[in-house]
Amino acid sequence: MTRTHPLLDAVADDALAARFIDDDAAVRRLAVIEAADLEDEAWLPALADALRHDTDAGVRRTAAQRLCAWDTADAVDALCAALGDADAGTREAAAESLAALKDPVAGERLLPYLADADTFTRAALLRALRELRLPRATGPALAALSDASSIVRREAIGVLGWLRHANALPQLMQLARTDASPDVRHAAVGALGFAADDSVRETLMHALSDEAWRVREEAAATLGKLRLVASRGALERALADDYWQVTLQAARALGRLRDVASTHAVSALLTFPVSNVRKEAALALGEFGNADALAVLEAALGDGDPEVRKAVRIAIAQIGERHATDAARTHIQS
Template sequence: MRLVATERCTDNPEILDLLPRLEADDAGVRRIALIELADLEDPDALPWLTDALLVDGADDVRAEAARLLEAWEEPEVVQALCAALADGAEAVRLAAAQSLSELKSPEAGQWILPWTTHADAFVRASALRALRELRLDDAAELALRALEDQDAAVRREAVAVLGWLKYAPALPALAKLAEHEPDTEVRRAAIGALGLARDLAVLPALVGALRDPAWQVREEAATTLGKVGHAQAGPALVAALGDGFWQVRLRAARSLGRLRHAQALDALADLLGHAIANLRKEAALALGELGQASALQALQAAEADSDPEVRKAVRIALAQLRGAA
């Protein structure tokens, strides 16, 4: 079915000039006409764009309409984009999901909320993704329930919503995901979201995640422990400096610096001789944050490091130590 533009009303002569092409038999002609219509940036054009999204018979035209509606946040546009999440064509669904994710007005979120319980997992995940940055309080309980969704993508987007909202009541459920979730990306997201509050109760889940089989999860745990900022995490982070993946070591070093964990000094000093420059740089910065004069000798020996970024980090660390002294 093609768009029937004559059923819409407008006095804009530029829109009226486009009507014959908007009704053309050729889908390519209709698609180009839609682009020109959107370029007018006239609210009068919205009925044609939303109709094209919902009823045009060509997948390419519907997908183009979904992309062109990205900049509009009117209720009828948001509702049309939500409906397009269940379109039979993948290109249309993806374009609609992307346009919804660009929304900035929390008011638009009210039209998206009902779609978080749709029968289709892609629709549920896309609706949650669209709600993420809107920080709509009404989304918190829906996202919390979605943590038990059968689809991993839905659970991952639900975690993101709760993280953006900094929804503290979700911490026990997020800690449970961090420990028992089978999907690596969901575990990683849940661990990152545990940093939304400086709650001592999340430490067991985060420390346990430093032993996760996936290095990406261990890396996230090392990062989040620094954000949560409890000194009790120090020994586990020192142990993580010996992780088999340098990315985990780097994040552990950064977090130990933030925690100013004095017992990390020797392990951090050892990293100044590591083959990876980024890790040497992070170790130097962490030693500076520890503020211990006993790190001076190791840092002075690293002043001649072959990497300029490492030498810069060493200078910063030495300045911190001398300032503290």
């Protein structure tokens, strides 16, 4: 067979190669799938070329999806170029594949594409950089915190949060308090979970009264991760939130604090109408481990939801194990 596509000269399967240049787009699309499934890098130039140049959007979209398996320079460059594709589905597929990158070295190739990029591309590249924890991404991410697009600001926050970038804390706290977008405030609140100083605590407690319930929920969750005892009062007040999701996270956070002063407030949730909240309350009481917590847990063994009853039993067992450990330790010391 005469080969007519220079990118296919490196592969041995002439039949499959011929399908890459077939007149039928459906045939070309299946060729892309089959070649990608071979997991042979010899096919990467053909896959990248299909993404860059095929006239059918379905073929380009499929190539973008299948290139997610590789972190090579050719694959990354083709995916970055596809962020500007005329077809929205291809752009989204390229963004998803870039977000699956695992190699920080591949992430280095993303940085030049941030310059003079459109909004979609900036957001997609920052999203791809997030979990790579690439130190060189700090500068672009900091600059993007003031981007006109809330989507770009949100993705930039993700990069800085994963990098645990302390110098970004003032900007993150400001965004958590004042950004017009609830999605940005939500992201900023979550990104504060690596710092436990007083200013962060105050920002998170302020976020417990945010007008958006998802921001309040994230604030309670982040306070729980930081285990800031000084936030106990604010978290107890959050138990009365209008949204049960916030109540649940506040209960979980109080359990992580292990402050028995919250026993009464959390115990009241064992009659909450939403079973997920009752379950979380039981687990929190198990973390407290005091006699009052044990008493209310034993009374809750007859809860009508089997998952709640299971959580109650786990909490009771946890308290028992803790008491046994404490008793053994006391015996050894005596």
